[in-house]
Amino acid sequence: LGRHKDDSRPTHFEYNGVRFGQDNLNIFAGLCAVDTREHVELMLKALHAHGQVCTRMGAYKPRTSPYSFQGHGKACLPYVFELAGKYGIKVIAMEVTHESHIEEIREALDATGNATGVMLQIGTRNTQNFExxxxxxxxxxxxxxxxxxxGITLDESLNAAEYLASEGNRKVVFGLRGMKTNMGDPHRNFVDFAHVPVVKRLTRMPVCIDPSHSVGSRGADPDGILDIQHAVAQGVIAGANMVLVDFHPAPAKALVDGPQALTLEELPGFLEDVAIAREAY
Ligand code: PEP
Incomplete structure (x- = not known):
């Protein structure tokens, strides 16, 4: 996936009719974690109403505490895929932490007729899970x-991407989601979106930003502009090719990461902000 001087290999790929490239932008707004069928439907309906064909939906959630909600797992896949088909969603980013999850996803996709597709997400806790x-x-x-x-160097994370490519999968998007530091950051993680152009220069991978997991809260400036919105603008102006972002129809009821979720009422403004930032890139 690394870029070489005389390299004419493509910096884009297609999946289920959606193009992922270093020269375009896809928005993946959705639920951090699937909780109820009703919330999935409200989310997807809103995305459809605003012309969106991609989303994020967590079914398998790796959590810091074993006592926290771990995701509904395979139980929610049938209704997630059925509703995704109903609302014209083409690609769902969904984290997997085990081989069995991939089989469960494949089986559920087959059972619902494969109208929608899944982008397998490898979370930050598994970036160096080589197996x-x-x-x-x-x-x-x-x-x-x-x-x-x-908590590892950029080079180490880029090498993790090479593990995917070395086994044959070159349809890889690289995600920036903030770094842990010991500096007492105001955000959950130190926002690392200045690395967007660096990763695009070093590799052929489209680059995703995840403002929700980077910032981790709904802090706002005196004008009411959320830190998450500022981070999105910075990442998109830096050339990001994908935005993964948490929304929830009722953040107070979310079982995972509610405090960082944007509401469905905020979706149109968010999409407009992204479009303006992309224009400025
Ligand atoms: C997520 O996107 O749901 C997530 C847990 O992200 P990360 O692995 O970056 O923490």
């Missing part, structure tokens, strides 16, 4: 969103 990387690298029918490891 998982090799397994996902062999699933050439799925694209992959590889999150940067939050």
């Amino acid at each position: 998982l990387l090799k397994i996902v690298g062999r699933q050439q029918d799925f694209p992959v969103l590889l999150k940067r490891g939050f």
Whole structure:
């Protein structure tokens, strides 16, 4: 996936009719974690109403505490895929942490007629889970969103992407989601979106930004502009090719990461902000 001087290999790929490239932008707004069928439907209906064909939906949630909600897993896949088909969603970013999750996703997609597709997400806690990387690298029918490891060097994370490619899967998007530091950051993680152009220069991968998991809260400036909105604008102006962002119809009821979720009422303004920032890129 690394870029070489005389390299004419493509910096884009297609999946289920959606183009992912270093020269375009896809928005993946959606639920951090699937909780109820009703919330999935409200989310997808809103996306459809605003012309969106991609989303994020977490079914398998790796959590810091074993006592926190771990996601509904395979139980929610049938209704997630059915509703995605109903609302014209073409690609769902969904984290997997184990080989069995990929099989469950494939089976559920087959059962619902494959109208929608899944981008397998490897979370920051698994960036160096080399066996998982090799397994996902062999699933050439799925694209992959590889999150940067939050406590390792950029080079180490880029090498993790090479694990996917070395097993044959070159449909990889690289995700920036903030870094852990010991500086007492005001945000959950130190926002690393200045690395967007760096990753695009060093590799052929489209680059995703995840403002929700970087910032981790709904802090706002005196004008009421959320830190998340500022981070999105910075990342998109820096040339990001994908925005992964948490929304929820009722953030107070979200079982995971409610405090960072934007509301459905905020969706049109968010999409407009992204379009303006993209224009400025
Ligand atoms: C997520 O996107 O749901 C997530 C948990 O992200 P990360 O792995 O970056 O923390």
